[in-house]
Amino acid sequence: MKKLLIAFTAIALPFFSVAHAEDNPMLLKSRALAAQLPPKLLAVLKAEIEKSGPEGAIQVCKDEAPKIAGELSRESRSTIRRVSLKSRNAVRSTPDTWEQGVLEEFDRRAAAGETPATLEKGEKVGNEYRYMKALPVQAGCLACHGTVDKIKPAVKAMLEKHYPDDTATGYSEGHIRGAISVRTLL
Numbered sequence: 742m743k744k745l746l747i748a749f750t751a752i753a754l755p756f757f758s759v760a761h762a763e764d765n766p767m768l769l770k771s772r773a774l775a776a777q778l779p780p781k782l783l784a785v786l787k788a789e790i791e792k793s794g795p796e797g798a799i800q801v802c803k804d805e806a807p808k809i810a811g812e813l814s815r816e817s818r819s820t821i822r823r824v825s826l827k828s829r830n831a832v833r834s835t836p837d838t839w840e841q842g843v844l845e846e847f848d849r850r851a852a853a854g855e856t857p858a859t860l861e862k863g864e865k866v867g868n869e870y871r872y873m874k875a876l877p878v879q880a881g882c883l884a885c886h887g888t889v890d891k892i893k894p895a896v897k898a899m900l901e902k903h904y905p906d907d908t909a910t911g912y913s914e915g916h917i918r919g920a921i922s923v924r925t926l927l
């Protein structure tokens with residue numbers, strides 16, 4: 742009987758610890774919150790690109806991206822923003838030490854074969870729960886984040902005007918452009 746119990750515990754423990762990670766309410770909340778940002782941003786971006794091309798959408802992206810992230814933050818009592826190892830808007834998007842480590846981890850995991858779109862990480866750090874979700878480059882991103890030879894002169898001109906220190910070009914589809922970062926006070 743004792744042997745049986747030990748065997749059961751050995752099988753059941755890893756199972757329960759996996760289930761526990763998935764049930765973590767902070768992980769689920771952060772994941773759900775992060776999932777709201779891209780569709781909201783893309784809707785604005787798409788509408789503006791249709792109206793006035795990618796060059797016209799740059800100003801909108803600059804004004805609307807932080808507004809949308811700010812609204813989501815206020816509604817949720819978490820702080821949500823985008824970060825990148827190669828930022829366009831360094832004031833808003835420069836990662837802190839934890840975010841930098843996770844972005845580097847995402848790049849390593851993608852290089853090792855994990856699908857960029859599924860990369861996420863959540864953990865308790867001090868008195869906060871922190872979460873990040875990778876943002877892979879899709880075809881539609883290349884107009885403004887692709888290799889320099891493929892970016893239209895009008896887009897280049899707008900980027901130079903608004904972001905003289907831009908480092909967020911040179912990407913190809915599937916690269917990790919950055920991540921959504923969510924932090925919640927516990």
Ligand code: HEC
Binds near residue numbers: 786830
């Ligand atoms: C119309 C041009 C345009 C397109 C298309 C575009 N972006 Fe951007 N992106 C920008 C601009 C402008 C900023 C800087 C926004 C700011 O000032 O906060 C930016 C910033 C970002 C940031 C924040 C980090 C940083 O560099 O400051 C991420 C992450 C990002 N873009 C990812 C994407 C992804 C992923 C796509 C495709 C799904 C995409 N972008 C498509 C123009 C664009």
